[in-house]
Amino acid sequence: MSEIETILGICIGLIVGLIIIVYWRKRRDERQKKIDIQKERIKLASKPGYEPPGRKRMWTTIKDGVITYRKDKTPKEDKEKSGR
Numbered sequence: 001m002s003e004i005e006t007i008l009g010i011c012i013g014l015i016v017g018l019i020i021i022v023y024w025r026k027r028r029d030e031r032q033k034k035i036d037i038q039k040e041r042i043k044l045a046s047k048p049g050y051e052p053p054g055r056k057r058m059w060t061t062i063k064d065g066v067i068t069y070r071k072d073k074t075p076k077e078d079k080e081k082s083g084r
Contacts, residue, residue, distance in 0.1 A: 044050055061068045 059070050061070075
């Protein structure tokens with residue numbers, strides 16, 4: 001009986017070890033994907049004229065060292081809103 005218990009213990013230990021290794025690798029890959037996505041966002045944001053999605057256009061003026069932001073109120077041509 002002790003030989004069977006030893007073999008079963010070793011098999012269970014190997015299975016648990018493999019599960020832990022697979023889980024660890026999966027989490028590592030997910031973290032790396034998140035890092036890669038963040039790197040892409042940084043590359044896009046560093047390009048001139050980049051506007052994040054959902055942001056409204058802003059006019060920037062500098063007067064006497066004071067930076068002022070205001071909404072860009074130039075009309076956009078939206079075909080959906082114009083009813084055409």
